[in-house]
Amino acid sequence: MFMEKENARKQTLEQLHERRKQVVRLHKKAMGVMQIVSLTGLSHPGVRACIDLFEVGGWPAIRPALRGRTPGLGRALSAAQEEDIQRIIIDKRPEQLKMDFFLWSRAAVGQLIEQEYGIKLHVRSIGKYLKRWGFTPQKPIKRAYEQNPEAVQAWLAGEYPGIEQRARMEGAEIHWGDETALVNTDVRGRSFAPAGKTPVAKTIGSTRHKLSMIATVTNQGKTRWMIIDDAFDADKLIELLAALIKDAGKKVFLILDNLRVHHSKVVKTWVAERQAQIELFSLPSYSPELNSEERLNADLKQEMGKRVPVRTKARLREAANEHMAMLDSTPERVMAYFQDQRVRYAA
Numbered sequence: 255m256f257m258e259k260e261n262a263r264k265q266t267l268e269q270l271h272e273r274r275k276q277v278v279r280l281h282k283k284a285m286g287v288m289q290i291v292s293l294t295g296l297s298h299p300g301v302r303a304c305i306d307l308f309e310v311g312g313w314p315a316i317r318p319a320l321r322g323r324t325p326g327l328g329r330a331l332s333a334a335q336e337e338d339i340q341r342i343i344i345d346k347r348p349e350q351l352k353m354d355f356f357l358w359s360r361a362a363v364g365q366l367i368e369q370e371y372g373i374k375l376h377v378r379s380i381g382k383y384l385k386r387w388g389f390t391p392q393k394p395i396k397r398a399y400e401q402n403p404e405a406v407q408a409w410l411a412g413e414y415p416g417i418e419q420r421a422r423m424e425g426a427e428i429h430w431g432d433e434t435a436l437v438n439t440d441v442r443g444r445s446f447a448p449a450g451k452t453p454v455a456k457t458i459g460s461t462r463h464k465l466s467m468i469a470t471v472t473n474q475g476k477t478r479w480m481i482i483d484d485a486f487d488a489d490k491l492i493e494l495l496a497a498l499i500k501d502a503g504k505k506v507f508l509i510l511d512n513l514r515v516h517h518s519k520v521v522k523t524w525v526a527e528r529q530a531q532i533e534l535f536s537l538p539s540y541s542p543e544l545n546s547e548e549r550l551n552a553d554l555k556q557e558m559g560k561r562v563p564v565r566t567k568a569r570l571r572e573a574a575n576e577h578m579a580m581l582d583s584t585p586e587r588v589m590a591y592f593q594d595q596r597v598r599y600a601a
Contacts, residue, residue, distance in 0.1 A: 267318045274316040277304045330373050331383070339367060340387055360384065405538040410599055417507055417535055426505035426533075429470035429478070429498065430600070432547040433486050433513070436465045436558065436574055463567040467554075467574060468494050470508065471547050473592045473601050475585020479578050481571055488518045495524070499531045506532045512539050546600055549591035550581070 280290045307315040348355035348362050355362035360380045466486045469479035510516045592601035
């Protein structure tokens, strides 16, 4: 009685491997090929090939090879070309390459590949390449054209590490500071509504109230703030600096952006007379993404925008103070600002 022949291509690699081991064991018992064919249900060529493999390479030789196309086989781009394209996307913007794109879309990447190597790919193939490279569509960081990349690199690699080292040596506390405006007509976030029916947010109308706030944060979760009715000026900054010195009980290193008031003569004179208590440092110009306090401003405005718009300046101040007091009591939320990849250098 003969067994029905099995189709090896329908077996898993593990099943086929077991079958081959069975063939070898029977062969080692001095059974003939046709007898093994009868007992195993495998074809004569399959049994003969398995025995030949074993005779040449032993047990390792009968392990089935992986099926399917070899990874990378048939791709339009070589490995070196793929690396070049990835590096260009990371290092350059399309406009720097004289391309008519503002961001790296699949169409832009396709044009780049055709421009560099004369290879025209379907947009779906470009998407597969990007996915394989680990590239995902992301909301870009807005960065001013005036920003100096060399100055940013110098800050990250030299200036800030130097400030950090001095702070440890002198027992100083590093603060990041910034100003922001608060208005009672700022509605943010999203609201659910039936598809095709955009929700309407009722605003206050002409009763618009505005306040200013200057605040600081530390990577230990401390936040300090001052809300101002009038325009922010040198006197208000000095008032905050004095409060920081008094509150910290140690020397303060305050990192600010390059707003003109920060460099005013009256502020410089005041700070120079208190060098043992406070020093000011400036971020590179046009680099707000390096300031961790910016995350606090975004947090505050996001929260304020979710509330029912307030109708008086007093209520606006109260709402801002409520949120800031919550941050003051939850330092872990403030510390989380420093986990943003753009300010993680300061964590």
